[in-house]
Each structure stands twice: as C-alpha cells, then as structure tokens.
Amino acid sequence: MRGGTSKCWIFDARDLPPGATEAGGRLEEVLASAFGARDPRQIDGVGGATSTTSKAAIVRPSTEDGVDVEYLFAQVGIGTPGVEWGSNCGNCATAVGLYALLNGLAPATAPHSTVVMRNRNTGVRLSATVPTPHGTVPELGAATVPGSLATGVPVGLGFRHPSGASTGALLPTGAPVDTLDGGIPATLVDAGAPAVLADAAALGATGLEHPEAFAALVPALATLRRAAALRMGLATDRDPVSHAIPKVGVVAPPGDYLTTLGDHVKGSDYDVAVRMVSMHAPHPAIGLTSAVAVAAAVLTPGTIPAQLAENRLSASVIRLGTPAGVVTAEAETDSAGTVRLITLHRAARRIATAQLLVPALLQESV
Amino acid sequence: MRGGTSKCWIFDARDLPPGATEAGGRLEEVLASAFGARDPRQIDGVGGATSTTSKAAIVRPSTEDGVDVEYLFAQVGIGTPGVEWGSNCGNCATAVGLYALLNGLAPATAPHSTVVMRNRNTGVRLSATVPTPHGTVPELGAATVPGSLATGVPVGLGFRHPSGASTGALLPTGAPVDTLDGGIPATLVDAGAPAVLADAAALGATGLEHPEAFAALVPALATLRRAAALRMGLATDRDPVSHAIPKVGVVAPPGDYLTTLGDHVKGSDYDVAVRMVSMHAPHPAIGLTSAVAVAAAVLTPGTIPAQLAENRLSASVIRLGTPAGVVTAEAETDSAGTVRLITLHRAARRIATAQLLVPALLQESV
Numbered sequence: 079m080r081g082g083t084s085k086c087w088i089f090d091a092r093d094l095p096p097g098a099t100e101a102g103g104r105l106e107e108v109l110a111s112a113f114g115a116r117d118p119r120q121i122d123g124v125g126g127a128t129s130t131t132s133k134a135a136i137v138r139p140s141t142e143d144g145v146d147v148e149y150l151f152a153q154v155g156i157g158t159p160g161v162e163w164g165s166n167c168g169n170c171a172t173a174v175g176l177y178a179l180l181n182g183l184a185p186a187t188a189p190h191s192t193v194v195m196r197n198r199n200t201g202v203r204l205s206a207t208v209p210t211p212h213g214t215v216p217e218l219g220a221a222t223v224p225g226s227l228a229t230g231v232p233v234g235l236g237f238r239h240p241s242g243a244s245t246g247a248l249l250p251t252g253a254p255v256d257t258l259d260g261g262i263p264a265t266l267v268d269a270g271a272p273a274v275l276a277d278a279a280a281l282g283a284t285g286l287e288h289p290e291a292f293a294a295l296v297p298a299l300a301t302l303r304r305a306a307a308l309r310m311g312l313a314t315d316r317d318p319v320s321h322a323i324p325k326v327g328v329v330a331p332p333g334d335y336l337t338t339l340g341d342h343v344k345g346s347d348y349d350v351a352v353r354m355v356s357m358h359a360p361h362p363a364i365g366l367t368s369a370v371a372v373a374a375a376v377l378t379p380g381t382i383p384a385q386l387a388e389n390r391l392s393a394s395v396i397r398l399g400t401p402a403g404v405v406t407a408e409a410e411t412d413s414a415g416t417v418r419l420i421t422l423h424r425a426a427r428r429i430a431t432a433q434l435l436v437p438a439l440l441q442e443s444v
Numbered sequence: 445m446r447g448g449t450s451k452c453w454i455f456d457a458r459d460l461p462p463g464a465t466e467a468g469g470r471l472e473e474v475l476a477s478a479f480g481a482r483d484p485r486q487i488d489g490v491g492g493a494t495s496t497t498s499k500a501a502i503v504r505p506s507t508e509d510g511v512d513v514e515y516l517f518a519q520v521g522i523g524t525p526g527v528e529w530g531s532n533c534g535n536c537a538t539a540v541g542l543y544a545l546l547n548g549l550a551p552a553t554a555p556h557s558t559v560v561m562r563n564r565n566t567g568v569r570l571s572a573t574v575p576t577p578h579g580t581v582p583e584l585g586a587a588t589v590p591g592s593l594a595t596g597v598p599v600g601l602g603f604r605h606p607s608g609a610s611t612g613a614l615l616p617t618g619a620p621v622d623t624l625d626g627g628i629p630a631t632l633v634d635a636g637a638p639a640v641l642a643d644a645a646a647l648g649a650t651g652l653e654h655p656e657a658f659a660a661l662v663p664a665l666a667t668l669r670r671a672a673a674l675r676m677g678l679a680t681d682r683d684p685v686s687h688a689i690p691k692v693g694v695v696a697p698p699g700d701y702l703t704t705l706g707d708h709v710k711g712s713d714y715d716v717a718v719r720m721v722s723m724h725a726p727h728p729a730i731g732l733t734s735a736v737a738v739a740a741a742v743l744t745p746g747t748i749p750a751q752l753a754e755n756r757l758s759a760s761v762i763r764l765g766t767p768a769g770v771v772t773a774e775a776e777t778d779s780a781g782t783v784r785l786i787t788l789h790r791a792a793r794r795i796a797t798a799q800l801l802v803p804a805l806l807q808e809s810v
Contacts, residue, residue, distance in 0.1 A: 080480075080488050114446075114594060114795075119494070119728075122446050122594030124796055126492055128485070218806050228480060228488030229803075362485075429480075430490055432798035437595075440584050 081173030081233075081426045083225040083363050083402065085131040087112075087124055087434075088170075088177045091138035095439060099136060101150060101163040101199070109134050109152050110159040111438035118157035124434060125154055129356040132156050135170045139183055140196055145203065146184035148196040149174045153322055153357070162322040162357075166197040166271055168204075168366020168422065172233040175206020176426040179215040186210045200271060202243045202367075207234040221425035225338065225363035225402025230425030237370045237420045240269045244323075248417075250310040254380030258305045265329075265381040266310050269417065270370025272324035274306035277382055278353070285330020285351040289338065289360035289401050292353045299326045299355050325368045327354030327361070331386050337403045338362060348397035348404045349387040350376060363402035370420045372398055373407040377417055447539030447599075447792045449591040449729050449768065451497040453478075453490055453800075454536075454543045457504035461805060465502060467516060467529040467565070475500055475518050476525040477804035484523035490800060491520055495722040498522050501536045505549055506562055511569065512550035514562040515540045519688055519723070528688040528723075532563040532637055534570075534732020534788065538599040541572020542792045545581040552576045566637060568609045568733075573600040587791035591704065591729035591768025596791030603736045603786045606635045610689075614783075616676040620746030624671045631695075631747040632676050635783065636736025638690035640672035643748055644719070651696020651717040655704065655726035655767050658719045665692045665721050691734045693720030693727070697752050703769045704728060714763035714770045715753040716742060729768035736786045738764055739773040743783055 079086055091099045098104040110116065113132060114123025125132045134152040142148070151170055153162040175193040178184040184193040191210040196203050208215065208231060221232035241248035245268045258264050264276040276299065278285035283295055303326040307313040312323055329352055332345035354361040354368050361368075373396040375383040387396070394409045410419040445452055457465045464470040476482065479498060480489025491498045500518040508514070517536055519528040541559040544550040550559040557576040562569050574581065574597060587598035607614035611634045624630050630642040642665065644651035649661055669692040673679040678689055695718055698711035720727040720734050727734075739762040741749040753762070762773045776785040 083487060085487055117592055117594060119496070119592075120492075121449060121451055121497070121592055122596070122793065122795070126486075127494070127497075130485070131487070131493075217801055218803060226483055226485075226487055228483060230488070427488065427803075428801050429488070430798045430800045432796045434796045435583055435794050437584060437793075 079173035079177055079426060079428050080228065080230060081171070082169035082223045082366065082424045083130055084133055084167060084169035085126055086133040086135055086170040086173045088173060089134065089136045090181065091136050094136065105136070106161045107438050108436055109154050109161055112434045112436045113154045115155040116157070116159040120156060125156070127156055129153070129359060130362065133167060133170055135174050137174055137177060137183060142196060144194060145196045146193050147174065147178045148198050150198040162320065163199060164320055164323040166200045166202055166367050168235060168270065168369070171195060171197065171204050171366070172206055172235050172424045172426045175233055176208060176231055176428065179208055179210065180428060186213045186215050188213045200243050202240060202270065203238050205236040205238060207236065208232070217428055219425065223425050224400060224405055230427040233424045233426050235366060235422045235424050237270050239418060240370050240420055241374060241417055242268050244268050244272045244312065245310055248374060248378060254378060255382055256309060258302050262302060263382060264302065264306065265375050265383060266306050267371050267375045267381065268310070269374030270420070271367035272310055272312055273368055273371035274302055274324050274326045275329045275372060275375060275383060276302055278328035278330035281328060283328055283330070284333065285328050285353055286333045286335040287353055289362055292360040295328070296355055296358065296360065302326055321357050325354060325365060325371060327352060327368065329372065329383050329386055332399055335399070338401050341403060343399060343404060348399040350383050351399040353401065360401070364398060364400040364405055366422055369398055369405050369407055369422060373409060373420050374417050377409055377411060377415070445539035445543055445792060445794050446594065446596060447537070448535035448589045448732065448790045449496055450499055450533060450535035451492055452499040452501055452536040452539045454539060455500065455502045456547065457502050460502065471502070472527045473804050474802055475520050475527055478800045478802045479520045481521040482523070482525045486522060491522070493522055495519070495725060496728065499533055499536055501540050503540055503543060503549060508562060510560060511562045512559050513540065513544045514564050516564040528686065529565060530686055530689040532566045532568055532733050534601060534636065534735070537561060537563065537570050538572055538601050538790045538792045541599055542574060542597055542794070545574055545576065546794060552579045552581050554579045566609050568606060568636065569604050571602040571604060573602065574598070583794055585791065589791050590766060590771055596793040599790045599792050601732060601788045601790050603636050605784060606736050606786055607740060607783055608634050610634050610638045610678065611676055614740060614744060620744060621748055622675060624668050628668060629748060630668065630672065631741050631749060632672050633737050633741045633747065634676070635740030636786070637733035638676055638678055639734055639737035640668055640690050640692045641695045641738060641741060641749055642668055644694035644696035647694060649694055649696070650699065651694050651719055652699045652701040653719055655728055658726040661694070662721055662724065662726065668692055687723050691720060691731060691737060693718055693734065695738065695749050695752055698765055701765070704767050707769060709765060709770060714765040716749050717765040719767065726767070730764060730766040730771055732788055735764055735771050735773055735788060739775060739786050740783050743775055743777060743781070
C-alpha cells in the first residue's frame with residue numbers, strides 16, 4: 079500500500095508463520111529475507127531500497143476496548159539484514175487504516191468510517207477516518223499529499239493524546255529548550271514520536287535547504303540524536319546507537335523556497351520551516367509522527383518551534399514548511415492547553431495484494 | 445521475479461485487459477500506472493525507481509515451432525509515464541524462463557528443462573536451461589551472479605544465432621571499427637542487442653572506473669549512442685532520441701579494480717574491461733544482451749574488443765570485467781567462425797505472486 083509519501087507492505091499477523099509476530103527474532107528474519115534487506119539495492123526482495131520504501135506493518139485485531147486494530151511497524155534494513163523496531167510511521171498508519179477497512183479488520187460505516195489503531199512500537203493511539211459512502215471502502219480517491227502527484231483515498235490521520243507515549247512527558251527533560259553537545263539549542267519533545275528539533279541557525283543552516291544540501295548536516299544531526307536519546311531516557315550509554323529514535327531535524331523561521339517538485343513556497347504560506355533526517359539521509363518531506371512532534375512543540379510555549387512560529391499561528395492550524403511542500407496539522411487542545419488530538423490530512427491506496435516467497439521460510443520447508 | 449541483478453514484474457498476457465498486450469498504447473498506459481512511473485520515486489506503484497527495478501515482461505505461449513513462449517520486454521519510465529519498448533533484457537529473460545516453468549507455460553522435464561523463448565522487441569531467440577530434478581521446478585537455488593550476494597535458481601541463458609536480429613548483420617556498418625563524432629573509435633555490433641562499444645582511452649577513461657566516476661562520461665556516451673543509432677540504421681534524423689537503443693559503453697584493456705561490493709579483481713582474471721550505460725546512468729554491472737554483444741565482438745577479428753582481448757582468450761570462454769565483477773560468457777561457433785550460441789550462467793528467483801490494482805483501469809470501471 080501507499081500511505082502518503084511512503085510505500086508499506088502490510089501483513090495480517092494471522093498469515094505470518096508461528097512465532098513471527100513480535101518485534102525482533104523470527105519476524106525480523108522473515109522480513110529481512112522477504113525484503114532482500116541484506117543487499118543495498120534490495121534486488122532479491124520486495125523492498126524499494128530507500129527509507130520510505132523499505133517499510134512493513136503487521137496488523138491484527140485488537141482486544142482492547144475502543145481499539146479496532148493494533149499494528150507493529152518495521153523499518154526494514156537496506157544493505158543490512160536487520161529491522162528497526164523502535165519507531166512508528168504515520169504514513170504507514172494511514173495505509174494500515176485503509177487496509178483494515180478493505181480487509182474487514184474494522185467495520186465500514188456510512189458515510190465515514192473511523193478505524194482506531196494502537197501502534198505497538200510506541201504505544202501511541204491513532205485514528206484513520208476514511209470516506210466510505212454507503213459503507214463501501216474505495217480503492218481510489220482524489221486526495222494528494224505534498225511530495226507526490228499521485229492521488230489516493232483521503233485519510234484523516236488523528237493522533238489522540240499524542241504526548242509522552244514513549245517517555246511519559248511532552249517535554250521529557252522538563253525544559254522547553256535544551257543545549258546539546260557543541261552548544262546547539264534544541265527542543266526535545268515526545269508527541270507522536272520522540273523528536274529532537276535543533277535550531278537550524280546554530281548549525282549554520284537556514285532550514286530552507288533542498289535535501290541534497292541538507293545531507294551535509296546529517297552526520298552532525300546523528301550525533302545530536304544520540305546525545306538527545308540519552309537525555310530523554312530513550313537509551314543508556316550501553317545501548318547500541320539507534321538511527322531511528324528519536325527523530326531528529328532542524329527548525330527555522332519561515333522563508334521562501336522551492337519544493338523538491340519545483341513549486342514555489344512563500345514564507346507567508348507557513349509557520350515554521352522543518353528539515354528532518356530519515357535514518358541516514360534527509361527526509362524528502364516529513365515523517366508524520368515528526369509533524370505531530372513539531373506541531374505539539376509549536377503549541378507549547380517556550381520551545382524553539384513556538385518561538386519561531388510566534389504571532390503567525392491562526393488558532394489551531396499549524397503549517398509546516400517541508401522540502402516537499404507545506405504539511406498542515408489541525409490541533410484540538412483542552413482548556414489547560416494540553417493537546418488532545420492532532421489530525422493530518424493524507425492519502426492512501428492499495429497498490430497490490432501479494433503472496434511473498436520468503437527464502438528464509440522456503441529453505442526450512444525443503 | 446529477480447533475474448540476475450534485475451527485478452522484473454512478469455505478466456501472463458492472458459491476465460491483461462483487452463487491447464493491452466502489444467507495445468505502446470494501452471499496455472504502456474497500464475504499466476505506467478501500475479508502476480507509478482510518473483513519480484521519480486515510483487511511490488504509487490510497484491516500480492523500484494531504478495533502471496534495474498523498473499522492468500516488466502509480458503509472456504504468452506508461442507505458436508511458433510520449437511518456441512515455447514514469447515515475451516515483450518518493457519523498460520518502464522521513472523519520473524515519466526512512458527515505456528521504452530525497443531530493447532530486450534537478458535536478466536528478465538532468465539526470469540521469464542523460470543516463470544514459464546513455474547506457471548506451466550513450458551513443460552518441465554528431468555533432470556533439466558530448457559525453455560525456448562522469442563523476444564518480441566528484438567526478434568532474438570533465447571533459451572533458459574534450469575535444473576528440474578524429477579521434473580520439479582525449484583523456488584530456490586545456490587547460484588549467484590556478480591553484483592549480488594543473493595542466491596537463486598541456476599539458469600543457463602542461451603542466445604542462439606544472436607547476430608543481426610535488429611539490423612540484419614553482426615557488423616551493421618560492415619566495418620569492425622567506426623569513427624564517431626569527435627573522432628572517437630567505436631565498434632558498432634548487433635548481437636544480443638545492437639551496441640556501441642567505444643574505446644575508453646579515446647574518451648579519457650580507463651574503463652576500470654567505479655560507477656560514480658563513470659557517471660561523468662554518460663552525457664558524452666548518450667551523444668555517441670544517437671550518432672551510432674543513425675549509422676546502424678536503427679533510427680533516422682526524424683525519430684525521437686532513444687535512451688535505450690543501441691546499448692552504449694566503453695571497452696578497455698584489463699586492469700586491476702575494486703568491484704562495487706568491494707572485491708578485488710585482477711587484470712589477469714578477465715579478458716576485456718567494460719563499463720556500460722543503462723538509460724541515463726552507469727550500469728551497476730552489465731546488461732546481458734550487452735554482454736552478448738561484447739562477447740560476439742571479441743570473437744570478431746578487427747573489432748576493438750577483439751584487439752583488446754587478443755592473446756588472452758582461452759578458446760570459447762570470454763570473461764568480461766564489469767563494475768560488479770567478472771561475467772563469463774561461453775560461445776559456440778561454427779567452422780566459419782559464426783557465433784551459434786552464447787550462454788551466460790545466471791540465477792533467478794520468484795519473489796512474489798501478486799494482483800496489481802492499477803489506477804488507470806480502476807478509474808474506468810468506476
């Protein structure tokens with residue numbers, strides 16, 4: 079399935095071999111083999127050899143009250159037979175929502191259906207709302223997302239009570255701004271996903287860079303990610319370095335720039351500029367969990383994104399300037415200012431239904 | 445399916461919609477839509493967004509005596525909703541052979557099965573020989589090819605009477621060496637596919653370059669490709685420029701180099717160095733039809749490859765030094781020296797069986 083700007087292979091947990099439904103171990107071996115992960119070009123499997131096309135989700139009905147399905151997200155290795163299990167993927171979540179409706183894992187109602195999902199990697203609860211006229215789930219739609227010309231079924235992806243799922247607090251260190259190694263100011267936030275949002279200017283960047291130019295900052299941001307992981311309590315010194323957790327990137331004041339598709343974006347069209355890293359490379363747009371993190375930070379006084387977006391916000395709509403274009407988040411807050419729901423308007427589509435021939439499993443059955 | 449270093453979606457012609465089994469028109473629209481070709485990342489379809497992973501073949505039983513199946517090869521566009529129909533792909537041919545056996549389009553015998561195939565793009569006849577113990581077609585095998593660590597079912601890909609299929613002659617201009625624009629000496633040969641093999645030294649290259657370094661030569665080679673297309677009678681001045689026909693690259697004397705996987709290759713391990721272009725980029729290994737062209741040129745006195753490989757050849761085995769490693773071709777010639785058969789030892793595997801949801805078709809049925 080395509081979800082937004084990601085391609086994601088979605089598995090029904092009941093179709094997987096025994097013992098291959100939990101993170102790590104057997105499931106990791108099965109996915110790495112199915113994707114051809116060991117090869118940097120993923121030529122011997124269904125992977126697409128880029129971070130946005132080497133993704134999987136394992137879905138199953140939930141026994142939790144008010145939750146339709148739960149899913150485990152897998153960022154499958156490229157050139158290495160491993161899987162990163164620590165993060166969620168919002169683009170895949172939109173695909174999981176549509177998948178659940180198409181495959182009867184959640185009931186379709188009229189005129190809309192809302193699938194409530196629990197992400198098993200992070201504990202975050204999300205909802206996907208899809209127009210289903212007469213209770214019929216569409217295969218096609220006219221919705222688009224920044225970064226792709228392709229159309230799909232509109233999916234409203236809602237992050238409910240998105241704060242603190244990984245660390246217990248919206249601001250894990252208690253501070254709206256921390257100073258990381260080398261004196262770099264950054265906001266450490268946990269909403270949608272844990273994220274480090276560094277001040278672009280402190281790194282000598284504008285935050286308006288094309289991905290190719292932004293690539294030069296990736297090594298420095300990888301270092302900040304590790305430092306922030308320790309500060310946020312996501313890892314200890316003894317843990318291996320994660321390239322997926324927390325999300326890391328820079329934020330900057332709005333300015334004019336050209337999108338990767340060549341469209342002009344004016345600084346007046348959005349509230350805060352964002353350039354994120356995906357694994358080892360510039361993200362071509364923004365991960366949706368990162369978008370939730372930035373939006374929640376914008377709504378939290380004193381954070382760097384809030385300072386940058388000051389006086390620009392029209393109530394509950396937060397507009398993020400990403401390399402692919404402007405991503406808009408809608409927020410609902412309670413009277414205390416706590417974020418109750420952040421919704422992103424996305425598009426998804428079923429690309430294929432397939433049976434995968436997995437060498438690691440076939441070898442055993444010989 | 446994977447065939448060698450390519451990934452190829454293979455369709456049974458009988459599964460395609462009416463009118464979508466011939467090159468161009470309706471089939472082009474269906475494939476471009478299925479692959480998400482319009483998007484440079486092919487995010488909305490099954491394409492892999494690289495020249496070696498944006499390929500399809502349409503297979504059907506043949507009514508021709510001695511031929512089991514015929515297939516049409518499609519090089520699907522990346523960032524453009526078109527398809528190049530003018531060339532064959534040897535890697536996909538190995539996959540087509542295995543596909544034909546797995547899907548009963550050709551009979552499996554014991555202990556080996558040979559599928560005879562007619563490529564509809566070029567008219568070339570090929571054979572694929574697969575070990576099928578007890579008449580059983582394997583899903584897995586231990587064979588590998590240069591450029592990938594992945595294992596697969598061994599497939600001996602034979603090009604029978606490979607010369608002149610596109611132009612009527614092994615040397616379409618009658619000369620073993622032509623001088624192209626800018627005084628560049630090149631051998632123009634038609635075997636397996638029409639190909640232009642330029643003298644690397646005349647272009648300031650060693651022919652031992654890594655693909656990244658070789659990329660600098662691609663624009664000059666694209667110009668040579670066009671000039672050669674006119675000389676070989678493959679196009680006229682009024683035809684649009686093809687990025688697929690003829691194949692183009694450089695040849696050079698053997699020398700030591702590092703493969704893309706980091707292995708050392710000695711000059712004494714092979715007969716001629718080759719660096720080919722695939723569409724707009726350096727080929728990571730070599731197209732098999734190009735390998736046939738180089739091998740046939742090596743066996744033809746006076747050509748540049750023959751001059752370079754002089755005194756190195758051990759009878760009928762031609763060893764080509766490619767960026768991915770050494771590709772070995774076995775040749776059978778008749779008493780007049782005419783090439784009867786060139787065989788390449790390859791590996792293929794079925795990765796998935798799938799039903800594709802094609803927007804261009806779904807839109808019509810709404």
